[in-house]
Amino acid sequence: xxxxxxxxxxxxxxxxxxxxxxxxxxxxxxxxxxxxxxxxxxxxxxxxxxxxxxxxxxxxxxxxxxxxxxxxxxxxxxxxxxxxxxxxxxxxxxxxxxxxxxxxxxxxxxxxxxxxxxxxxxxxxxxxxxxxxxxxxxxxxxxxxxxxxxxxxxxxxxxxxxxxxxxxxxxxxxxxxxxxxxxxxxxxxxxxxxxxxxxxxxxxxxxxxxxxxxxxxxxxxxxxxxxxxxxxxxxxxxxxxxxxxxxxxxxxxxxxxxxxxxxxxxxxxxxxxxxxxxxxxxxxxxxxxxxxxxxxxxxxxxxxxxxxxxxxxxxxxxxxxxxxxxxxxxxxxxxxxxxxxxxxxxxxxxxxxxxxxxxxxxxxxxxxxxxxxxxxxxxxxxxxxxxxxxxxxxxxxxxxxxxxxxxxxxxxxxxxxxxxxxxxxxxxxxxxxxxxxxxxxxxxxxxxxxxxxxxxxxxxxxxxxxxxxxxxxxxxxxxxxxxxxxxxxxxxxxxxxxxxxxxxxxxxxxxxxxxxxxxxxxxxxxxxxxxxxxxxxxxxxxxxxxxxxxxxxxxxxxxxxxxxxxxxxxxxxxxxxxxxxxxxxxxxxxxxxxxx
Amino acid sequence: xxxxxxxxxxxxxxxxxxxxxxxxxxxxxxxxxxxxxxxxxxxxxxxxxxxxxxxxxxxxxxxxxxxxxxxxxxxxxxxxxxxxxxxxxxxxxxxxxxxxxxxxxxxxxxxxxxxxxxxxxxxxxxxxxxxxxxxxxxxxxxxxxxxxxxxxxxxxxxxxxxxxxxxxxxxxxxxxxxxxxxxxxxxxxxxxxxxxxxxxxxxxxxxxxxxxxxxxxxxxxxxxxxxxxxxxxxxxxxxxxxxxxxxxxxxxxxxxxxxxxxxxxx
Numbered sequence: 001x002x003x004x005x006x007x008x009x010x011x012x013x014x015x016x017x018x019x020x021x022x023x024x025x026x027x028x029x030x031x032x033x034x035x036x037x038x039x040x041x042x043x044x045x046x047x048x049x050x051x052x053x054x055x056x057x058x059x060x061x062x063x064x065x066x067x068x069x070x071x072x073x074x075x076x077x078x079x080x081x082x083x084x085x086x087x088x089x090x091x092x093x094x095x096x097x098x099x100x101x102x103x104x105x106x107x108x109x110x111x112x113x114x115x116x117x118x119x120x121x122x123x124x125x126x127x128x129x130x131x132x133x134x135x136x137x138x139x140x141x142x143x144x145x146x147x148x149x150x151x152x153x154x155x156x157x158x159x160x161x162x163x164x165x166x167x168x169x170x171x172x173x174x175x176x177x178x179x180x181x182x183x184x185x186x187x188x189x190x191x192x193x194x195x196x197x198x199x200x201x202x203x204x205x206x207x208x209x210x211x212x213x214x215x216x217x218x219x220x221x222x223x224x225x226x227x228x229x230x231x232x233x234x235x236x237x238x239x240x241x242x243x244x245x246x247x248x249x250x251x252x253x254x255x256x257x258x259x260x261x262x263x264x265x266x267x268x269x270x271x272x273x274x275x276x277x278x279x280x281x282x283x284x285x286x287x288x289x290x291x292x293x294x295x296x297x298x299x300x301x302x303x304x305x306x307x308x309x310x311x312x313x314x315x316x317x318x319x320x321x322x323x324x325x326x327x328x329x330x331x332x333x334x335x336x337x338x339x340x341x342x343x344x345x346x347x348x349x350x351x352x353x354x355x356x357x358x359x360x361x362x363x364x365x366x367x368x369x370x371x372x373x374x375x376x377x378x379x380x381x382x383x384x385x386x387x388x389x390x391x392x393x394x395x396x397x398x399x400x401x402x403x404x405x406x407x408x409x410x411x412x413x414x415x416x417x418x419x420x421x422x423x424x425x426x427x428x429x430x431x432x433x434x435x436x437x438x439x440x441x442x443x444x445x446x447x448x449x450x451x452x453x454x455x456x457x458x459x460x461x462x463x464x465x466x467x468x469x470x471x472x473x474x475x476x477x478x479x480x481x482x483x484x485x486x487x488x489x490x491x492x493x494x495x496x497x498x499x500x501x502x503x504x505x506x507x508x509x510x511x512x513x514x515x516x517x518x519x520x521x522x523x524x525x526x527x528x529x530x531x532x533x534x535x536x537x538x539x540x541x542x543x544x545x546x547x548x549x550x551x552x553x554x555x556x557x558x559x560x561x562x563x564x565x566x567x568x569x570x571x572x573x574x575x576x577x578x579x580x581x582x583x584x585x586x587x588x589x590x591x592x593x594x595x596x
Numbered sequence: 597x598x599x600x601x602x603x604x605x606x607x608x609x610x611x612x613x614x615x616x617x618x619x620x621x622x623x624x625x626x627x628x629x630x631x632x633x634x635x636x637x638x639x640x641x642x643x644x645x646x647x648x649x650x651x652x653x654x655x656x657x658x659x660x661x662x663x664x665x666x667x668x669x670x671x672x673x674x675x676x677x678x679x680x681x682x683x684x685x686x687x688x689x690x691x692x693x694x695x696x697x698x699x700x701x702x703x704x705x706x707x708x709x710x711x712x713x714x715x716x717x718x719x720x721x722x723x724x725x726x727x728x729x730x731x732x733x734x735x736x737x738x739x740x741x742x743x744x745x746x747x748x749x750x751x752x753x754x755x756x757x758x759x760x761x762x763x764x765x766x767x768x769x770x771x772x773x774x775x776x777x778x779x780x781x782x783x784x785x786x787x788x789x790x791x792x793x794x795x796x797x798x799x800x801x802x803x804x805x806x807x808x809x810x811x812x813x814x815x816x817x818x819x820x821x822x823x824x825x826x827x828x829x830x831x832x833x834x835x836x837x838x839x840x841x842x843x844x845x846x847x848x849x850x851x852x853x854x855x856x857x858x859x860x861x862x
Binding site for chain 2 (some may be wrong): 022023026037038040041042043045046093096097099100101102103104105106107108110111112113114129130132135136139143144146147150158182197211212213244245246247249309344347348349350351352355459461463504505506507509510511512513588
């Protein structure tokens, strides 16, 4: 290879991965882009609301400093502040760049970009393209990267899944092993640096709002090879999602903003048509418990209350669901104000929410935790970088709406030059790389062979279901130490049973059984990181809530949880948080935001 | 969504306890297609994907024969990624948004039939290879040429009207429904509506217009826009209601204007 052109491998083709690929290609280097699905189908498409950036076109005096304050306050002071500041400073430029790429953002009368308000801020800071902003941003980067593909700088490996890193004998990342999902062929990708951009691990919880590709499998592989995983216990659960047989789909908070009421029948297991249940036999539990704010209590409180009601068996028909009722509002008003989101409900559930109360339940939505990175998106393994939801760096203990898209792009835009800088300056010395690729290939092939050979009668999809259920029951909204411990015991039992799964597919061509088994094992490893991180954190902060430790404890826990792999159990340690820019203060949305 | 009055959704009345899923199977590209039928307990909110997931947990046919788990593609399950497209009861659509209750009601039977799309190479069972669609996007230069991704301030001012029209085209998730339904598309003889609509998306943009000739050139070959037979099936099946026939009409007009303009330049 010519000394001027370096080779990078990027794993994941969502916003973060494509952002990094574009920057590297533009700098004249080469990219192998590895993705389990065609990159245009990545999970970034699911983001609806918008992208935050303090562009201040509404005469409100918004600024990146205020965006920073909102973000670290919303994150309950668990994020290191310097990278958050850098992201907020960069956000307006990121939005303008997408505007230049032709994203059809909604416009004002003057033809400028329009901005709307979102949760956790008082400013119009969110640029949006219809009700599918994530899709539109992803497509813009997909188009730019396609141009670089035509230009020969980017080579896509779509339908390939990363199995492991290739590390040299100094624990330096020199590439990775990926598997072709049709042929099951394994291939070593040599690279001067690797960027992980694989998104979140929602499937650990069985059903979530995430896409079916969001297993966290590749990140878990990095963790098992020595990469540190940070703040795993911080999982955002959105209060209102639409329970489906296959997944949970998001129902926007605006339904409650427009007057939606949350209730369950007063009689447990009442199977009557909701419209036949008289008013005095309905329990409007949010309104009853929080008379001042009613259904518009902050997101984490709403989530906790709904979850608790169902856990105690009061859910509709005894199931994990409550009514979100809009039927008291005139249908034409609903159509005008909420049409697009109500259509989603109608499409997937079949009921028209203007006439039939929606059935909703909190849904696992986002992981604030992820691979540990420094302020330049470097993991602790030299040569390995991370960006987007799979890194832990921006959102602290809770993510604000419309901050995910901007953090993905920011992560990619920082990781790319950082990786280039590393690759240009790294001293390889006389490290032996002969044989490391073959050795890792052999190791991964043996794991596959073992999976194919196993005959114990356990069904991997049922194991996945069991893991999802116990994780959802015990490691989401309300956490008790005894249940967390029991969850870890169960996870170890599932790991033990994993060795006895039969893949039930005699046809290995394009089989989904072998990849799923690989993902499942990796999910189980991360599940333990999440569970034990939660067990060890005896406080309540952001999305992490323990009734036995209801207050935030800055003295002991304003710290980043670091998990490192060992064969026995994740080894946890804690690192101080850099709060040098915004002084920590109590988070209290009930009285409006406290003054700085 | 009906916008004017209260209309109860039609539901299966007294649905039977079970229903059948008839699936076209194929071991690999070269194997011949076979059919297998599975029986599942009926639940009101099942969609095709969750029915397939049930089968995957216990792949035994209605005759009691153990078989391999069916292979299909899925990702977002919110009808926004496009990957889970297949032919369901003869109609091409996304399987995530296909509700079993609706399908049984519509067909007035106890069976839902699943087939892979026929216009793309069949990988296995219900999984197909649509990479050709992405190649078509290269052919029409479906992107904006940037000087660079560094900070150059905002893009050009655009009226909300144009932005909304472009948004409609930009919702294309490359699912392939329009190509499956198009009588002209197949055997590489026609690029098809999706790529034409994407060319239109960028030709409408003030910066994109600068490169209009590049994009139109991609549509003037043997497989070009002239092959459209005006069957208008594409707009009927598009899950996001993209005005595909309008894109074809307007792009045809651009081609004519451009050809005339190009001739005058000579």
